[in-house]
Amino acid sequence: MEFAGIGGFIVLVLDIWAIVSVLGSSASTGAKVLWTLLIIVLPVLGFIIWLIAGPKSSRATV
Numbered sequence: 001m002e003f004a005g006i007g008g009f010i011v012l013v014l015d016i017w018a019i020v021s022v023l024g025s026s027a028s029t030g031a032k033v034l035w036t037l038l039i040i041v042l043p044v045l046g047f048i049i050w051l052i053a054g055p056k057s058s059r060a061t062v
Contacts, residue, residue, distance in 0.1 A: 015043050018050050027055035 022035045035054055039046040 011043050011047070014047050015039050018047050018054070022050070022055060025055035031055060 018039050019036055022032055022039070025032070027035070032055075035050060039050055042049075
């Protein structure tokens, strides 16, 4: 079975979700660029760091 392929696909989907969330946040342009580069250069570690400390979405959650 191709578990590595499935794992890579999951990381790709999560990274795309994180980048879209960063771009939709209220952070400054410079912060958005830095977060996006971090997520692209370090896909797994960048996603985890973004999940813990990244800019939050501008949409209100209920």
